[in-house]
Amino acid sequence: MHIGRGGMSAILDVRDLRVTFRVGSITQRRDILGVAGVSFEVNPGETFALVGESGSGKTTLARAVNGLQEISSGSVTFEGNRIDTLDTRSMKPVRRRMSMMFQDPVGSLSPRMKVGDLVTEPFRIHGVADVNLREETRRLLSLVGLPADFAERYPHQLSGGQARRVGVARAVALNPAMIIADEPTAGLDVSVQGEVLNLLNDLRERMGLAMVIITHNLHVVHHVADRMAVMYLGRFVETGDTEEIFQAPAHPYTAALLSANPEPDPDKAHDRIMLPAEVPSLLARPPGCEFHTRCPWAQSKCSTEPPAIVERDERRIACHFPLDPGARPPEQKGAA
């Protein structure tokens, strides 16, 4: 269903996006790259997942797309218009079309506001006057499967799952074209995680929403995402169709991540690819391929030359030696 990469039909088109943070004292000022040149596009009605460890820049990337974080270079195009150059005022109509959900289900709801006021706040912010707010509250609550009398509750009276549903109701209140969901399942029980994902999926189908889901939970990705991107140190190491990547990861990092994902079947052989060492500091990025310090397949070329993007069908891989399906790390071959 994918229409040409970067084509005019993509709802969100991000090109070579960089975000720099300034750290240190006045005398020792340093810039660190939180997001180091990332490109991707999201098509209407599609779910795109950003996967990566903590600190890989997923949340920063989402905030940059949403205009909450200043970008240092690159472009963000949403529904055909560049939005990274807009000021707060001209950004406001865009915010109606692109809503964002934040990690903490309860913490992202204003603690002194009732649920009814929370879910209708978008109407008030955007001055939508021709609706009956009480009726909208009822509609939105039933849309996310909450009883109407929840409108009178305060966030601290909600469970994590209920608070997350309120967040979803608020995000879809003004019929957006796209939702960015930062860790939509964080802090929820597994059963509630499933309910929330099904709800998001259901709303996406019903409302024709595009979704960007940020997560480190691979089950979530497999469950909902059409396409995915794997982030490492602020870069995409592999982008492509979720099913294809899960079948045959081509970047060593992706392969290691997927092999670390616990399988529900206890009898299944669990041949995990172990990664040595820690994630390098953003202040000291390794030369060459930034993953070479931990890559079981690394060769001498990897430590000197940054890899170019390899395109394989619909896939983009940042690796000198993309893996063949089912490849095992050289020194672990016998042990598996």
Place this chain on the structure above:
Amino acid sequence: MFAAASEDRRQWLKPLVRILREPLGALGIALVILMVGGAALADFLSAFEPNKISPRDRFQGPSLTHLLGTDQLGRDLFSRVLHGGRIALSVALFATAASLIIGIVLGLIAGYGPRWLDNLMILLFDSIKSFPTVMLALALVTLFGPSLTAVVVVVVLVNVPGYARIIRTQTLALKTSEFVTAAQSMGASTARILRHHIMPNVIGPLLILASMDIPVVIAIEAGMSFLGLGVRPPTPSWGAILNDGFTAIRDTPWIAIAGGLPIILTTLGFTFLGETLRDVFDPRLKARG
């Protein structure tokens, strides 16, 4: 409908019940009601004009006619004390309300605004705070002359830096919280974020602190009037009565007692009430007291 209304009333009554359950809180409320009631009903409780001079009756001791005696001009002290309560309480309420409003607005601006503005405002607050209250009062009165307005201005200047700092610190903490970021991502204006998302969450502790500051304000008014920097004679003020009695304290101590007693009782009452409020609603603040 009725159920909801009575539930609202119960919600409203609950804190009051919790305060009355504490012995100090109950005593505080009783004293405050006594003083406020006395000031409000001053005209009915006393048969004498507070400023009526009657030289024949000067320096009379307490009696059934003059409950607290008379002063050096023969004015009825009971009546002057009740009317002085009006001045003390209205200055306390008005000055505290003004300090709260200004403190909240400045604190929100300092906490939410750009870093340089924050630094500038903190510098300003600290400079004002470094002046002793009396010096500040003297300087202002030298400039504008003694008046009730001068008292209010002094109180506001003394209170605002502290209030603004409290609001600023909490605002700074909430500025990056997820619900504020969420409001930004929905396109909410800064005014809306401050008014609906930050202010309701930072104002609670400040209201409690302000209630504990009311006795301080009353003492400032009395102190300034005692020094002749506050209300002008013959307006009755507790501090002015105290000053009247001060000159004749050896022969007629009741004048000074009439001026001092209400100051002690009112400050005690508000202090008990404020401390109970704090203990009941925000035990975290106890360290400051």
